[in-house]
Amino acid sequence: xxxxxxxxxxxxxxxxxxxxxxxxxxxxxxxxxxxxxxxxxxxxxxxxxxxxxxxxxxxxxxxxxxxxxxxxxxxxxxxxxxxxxxxxxxxxxxxxxxxxxxxxxxxxxxxxxxxxxxxxxxxxxxxxxxxxxxxxxxxxxxxxxxxxxxxxxxxxxxxxxxxxxxxxxxxxxxxxxxxxxxxxxxxxxxxxxxxxxxxxxxxxxxxxxxxxxxxxxxxxxxxxxxxxxxxxxxxxxxxxxxxxxxxxxxxxxxxxxxxxxxxxxxxxxxxxxxxxxxxxxxxxxxxxxxxxxxxxxxxxxxxxxxxxxxxxxxxxxxxxxxxxxxxxxxxxxxxxxxxxxxxxxxxxxxxxx
Amino acid sequence: xxxxxxxxxxxxxxxxxxxxxxxxxxxxxxxxxxxxxxxxxxxxxxxxxxxxxxxxxxxxxxxxxxxxxxxxxxxxxxxxxxxxxxxxxxxxxxxxxxxxxxxxxxxxxxxxxxxxxxxxxxxxxxxxxxxxxxxxxxxxxxxxxxxxxxxxxxxxxxxxxxxxxxxxxxxxxxxxxxxxxxxxxxxxxxxxxxxxxxxxxxxxxxxxxxxxxxxxxxxxxxxxxxxxxxxxxxxxxxxxxxxxxxxxxxxxxxxxxxxxxxxxxx
Numbered sequence: 157x158x159x160x161x162x163x164x165x166x167x168x169x170x171x172x173x174x175x176x177x178x179x180x181x182x183x184x185x186x187x188x189x190x191x192x193x194x195x196x197x198x199x200x201x202x203x204x205x206x207x208x209x210x211x212x213x214x215x216x217x218x219x220x221x222x223x224x225x226x227x228x229x230x231x232x233x234x235x236x237x238x239x240x241x242x243x244x245x246x247x248x249x250x251x252x253x254x255x256x257x258x259x260x261x262x263x264x265x266x267x268x269x270x271x272x273x274x275x276x277x278x279x280x281x282x283x284x285x286x287x288x289x290x291x292x293x294x295x296x297x298x299x300x301x302x303x304x305x306x307x308x309x310x311x312x313x314x315x316x317x318x319x320x321x322x323x324x325x326x327x328x329x330x331x332x333x334x335x336x337x338x339x340x341x342x343x344x345x346x347x348x349x350x351x352x353x354x355x356x357x358x359x360x361x362x363x364x365x366x367x368x369x370x371x372x373x374x375x376x377x378x379x380x381x382x383x384x385x386x387x388x389x390x391x392x393x394x395x396x397x398x399x400x401x402x403x404x405x406x407x408x409x410x411x412x413x414x415x416x417x418x419x420x421x422x423x424x425x426x427x428x429x430x431x432x433x434x435x436x437x438x439x440x441x442x443x444x445x446x447x448x449x450x451x452x453x454x455x456x457x458x459x460x461x462x463x464x465x466x467x468x469x470x471x472x473x474x475x476x477x478x479x480x481x482x483x484x485x486x487x488x489x490x491x492x493x494x495x496x497x498x499x500x501x502x503x504x505x506x507x508x509x
Numbered sequence: 510x511x512x513x514x515x516x517x518x519x520x521x522x523x524x525x526x527x528x529x530x531x532x533x534x535x536x537x538x539x540x541x542x543x544x545x546x547x548x549x550x551x552x553x554x555x556x557x558x559x560x561x562x563x564x565x566x567x568x569x570x571x572x573x574x575x576x577x578x579x580x581x582x583x584x585x586x587x588x589x590x591x592x593x594x595x596x597x598x599x600x601x602x603x604x605x606x607x608x609x610x611x612x613x614x615x616x617x618x619x620x621x622x623x624x625x626x627x628x629x630x631x632x633x634x635x636x637x638x639x640x641x642x643x644x645x646x647x648x649x650x651x652x653x654x655x656x657x658x659x660x661x662x663x664x665x666x667x668x669x670x671x672x673x674x675x676x677x678x679x680x681x682x683x684x685x686x687x688x689x690x691x692x693x694x695x696x697x698x699x700x701x702x703x704x705x706x707x708x709x710x711x712x713x714x715x716x717x718x719x720x721x722x723x724x725x726x727x728x729x730x731x732x733x734x735x736x737x738x739x740x741x742x743x744x745x746x747x748x749x750x751x752x753x754x755x756x757x758x759x760x761x762x763x764x765x766x767x768x769x770x771x772x773x774x775x
Contacts, residue, residue: 228679238676240691242694242695251690256681303681
């Protein structure tokens with residue numbers, strides 16, 4: 157298990173203000189945050205490249221806070237791979253084992269094994285500068301994996317790659333973590349990437365961890381407005397009034413909505429999940445609560461999903477599959493009936509960081 | 510693009526390039542003119558004279574030793590200057606550059622005064638004499654050339670991405686191993702280029718040697734001093750031959766420097 161306790165670090169404009177994290181052994185953990193949120197500083201502190209101002213880092217029951225990077229046995233893959241340009245890919249992968257003076261036949265076997273695992277066996281004699289981005293990324297992964305690190309740190313490993321290579325490597329990263337059982341902390345700013353790879357996600361912003369949870373958890377139950385917006389949540393509206401006895405909140409121009417639970421926080425936002433909203437023709441029967449009329453302004457065909465823009469008491473976005481759209485019997489320009497089930501209405505505090 | 514815009518773009522390019530040719534032209538013309546002033550026969554005769562051969566040898570020996578000492582100190586010093594942030598870093602950085610920007614003469618005078626002081630005299634008597642000696646030539650070359658060398662080595666290290674060193678650390682290298690396995694091999698061409706430029710700089714040194722070691726025929730007569738001595742007694746052909754040798758050395762060194770990818774020292 158990797159534990160980061162109350163980590164503080166001021167480093168120019170990037171800083172950490174008391175980061176706490178627990179990552180289980182073998183877990184694929186994604187730290188998600190916008191540019192400047194401090195996620196790279198966090199990674200570099202764990203790797204030992206910066207000394208924290210305060211706080212502790214524990215690795216499998218051993219405190220490593222004061223250790224030099226070379227004493228931590230942590231694999232680190234920086235954002236643009238940074239392969240050693242003066243030696244071949246083979247020598248890059250063998251680097252850590254050469255430093256440890258392992259026997260030549262062991263080094264050769266390990267390099268061959270990793271090269272096969274990452275599909276770069278045919279490139280071993282090449283210099284890094286002659287390799288494509290994806291190939292360099294595989295090389296950097298192999299180089300970091302060679303000494304069997306306790307923990308792998310990946311800094312934006314997919315962001316510099318083209319679309320096809322990215323999807324391919326994402327799949328392989330997931331497979332690698334499963335097959336090798338290595339604990340991985342992966343830093344990125346793209347929620348889709350996190351969704352695809354992570355066992356759990358930590359959302360970091362302004363040097364603080366805002367929320368930790370499974371991808372589904374973070375997406376469906378964001379605990380703050382920032383998290384909600386960052387994971388691409390739509391339909392966020394301030395709560396104007398509320399009735400704690402009836403579990404009803406009022407949003408927009410006096411639209412009452414039934415919710416499942418109403419927190420005590422003084423200032424609330426509602427987030428209505430666009431994929432859980434129901435649409436019906438204007439004359440169809442609807443549940444008596446949380447239903448209202450609206451105009452279907454526009455339908456965007458995004459291939460696998462349709463995005464529907466509604467104007468009414470709330471400017472709503474609704475997402476549905478093409479099939480569900482056909483079955484709903486509504487068309488652009490229609491007046492329609494909208495139903496937001498109470499489970500689809502999520503409440504979150506407004507003034508959190 | 511209108512004809513007018515095209516004309517203005519062409520004019521700009523023409524003016525900028527002209528300035529470049531004027532600059533290069535002045536150097537080339539004066540140097541060539543000087544070289545042509547001496548007939549090939551005279552040049553050969555002077556270059557092969559006992560005095561000039563001696564001057565070439567003395568120059569080669571002193572500059573090589575100077576460069577050796579400068580490189581030995583600058584390889585670590587340049588690394589420290591490039592990689593570490595210590596108190597008064599800017600001041601130290603400026604002090605390294607000082608001998609480069611000061612008139613070379615001043616270094617000579619400063620050393621002369623130093624060896625007149627009690628500590629300097631003690632060194633002269635108990636360690637080795639410097640004033641008016643071959644060792645003195647080396648010291649007089651070392652002060653500006655050494656500074657220059659630190660600057661050149663720092664530039665070579667600056668060209669190595671520190672993140673390569675960070676990755677090496679995470680792969681198990683301590684600082685010394687990182688230097689040995691990553692920084693040094695990557696800075697190597699820059700270091701060699703810096704070494705060549707330091708050698709040239711030392712070979713061209715004149716002011717401090719004149720001040721500190723005097724201009725004595727055959728004794729402290731490196732090539733630059735030979736030029737001075739022969740000019741002052743009117744042996745223009747001999748002086749020019751020595752000059753041409755210095756120019757040829759300089760051109761060769763610069764070409765080698767470019768070849769090794771040296772850049773950004775100044």
